[in-house]
Amino acid sequence: NAGVTQTPKFQVLKTGQSMTLQCAQDMNHNSMYWYRQDPGMGLRLIYYSASEGTTDKGEVPNGYNVSRLNKREFSLRLESAAPSQTSVYFCASGLAGGLFSTDTQYFGPGTRLTVL
């Protein structure tokens, strides 16, 4: 039982390049989330998926797209990377999602992305 896994662990891009961050969970969770972490700002929600087949914008969605490929996998795509997207990206999953505000989220180890 690996929990939440993310690939890659590290990535360096040039401005304008594209890439996809991969996330998978093996806990049969319904909801999945993408966050970015910047110094002094905590974690901010980029996109989330309350259930398979649905996605919604979070606090900072500009410059990103997501795909909920199936119940296990939730990918984050940067179509044209910018230096402002240099950050640490975390994927998380939760059992219930949606209106269940007591749901605990379980986090992956993160991807450190640098955009030059």
Add this chain to the structure above:
Amino acid sequence: AQSVTQLDSHVSVSEGTPVLLRCNYSSSYSPSLFWYVQHPNKGLQLLLKYTSAATLVKGINGFEAEFKKSETSFHLTKPSAHMSDAAEYFCVVSDLKGKLIFGQGTELSVKP
């Protein structure tokens, strides 16, 4: 809208002394509150959560937090710090749709 404020960006304690990490929240309804810990270069791990049951919540590794509605606070405490407690701690509130809203984080340093 829900929000959290962590009152200290950095706290330093000596090993064996008490830990207090302060968090105030703002919510228009009875919130769900969490504390997560992040060790260097690691993901986040849930320490404890409050979901309107007992106001004193016990978590892992000897941590606990008390929900005080009158003070809109959810401070994290531990009686005796260990070196392994050095990490960043996040106070988090959940909105009605189950989305998490994070505080800015408090870095805890533990001196030998």
